[in-house]
Amino acid sequence: MSSDAPPTPPEELSDDVTATLQELDEQGLRRAIIYAQELLQAADTAVTEIEPSPNEDILRTTDRDGYTEVVKQVRCADGCVDCPHGPYLYHVTRESRPEGGAHTHWKFIGRVHGEHE
Ligand SMILES: [Zn+2]
Structure with a gap:
């Protein structure tokens, strides 16, 4: 099957964050996405004060x-x-x-x- 190289992490992301994400399994990654979306939403709310x-x-x-x-x-x-x-x-x-x-x-x-x- 395919032997794709792992995706390159964004340079702006700290090594800590990258390493933590790489250790996550699929379910953990989905949770991280949801958490990140919640953080974004909270930030948005502050902007639309x-x-x-x-x-x-x-x-x-x-x-x-x-x-x-x-x-x-x-x-x-x-x-x-x-x-x-x-x-x-x-x-x-x-x-x-x-x-x-x-x-x-x-x-x-x-x-x-x-x-x-
Ligand atoms: Zn008046």
Whole structure:
């Protein structure tokens, strides 16, 4: 049958990591891949942190089970007669994409009363 040479490890990978991976059997390698994907996903989540738009202030974020409560205050241009607008409450969920990464989904809940900064 085939006597393929073993694949060349990436130079950027440390010898420790390479050696550890080479010692793994098939099942161990699959576990390593899954773990690496989880690490990637965790890193992605940090990148897609909730950030306010230029005309908004985030007053409060609270992590709940499955979503994050975000209270946002909208800053209007000078001269707006309806101010203040908000603060408004949103439920923000992070949705993982099958191809990797995630995006945040903002669901408008309503105006919040009694939020004091
Ligand atoms: Zn306004």
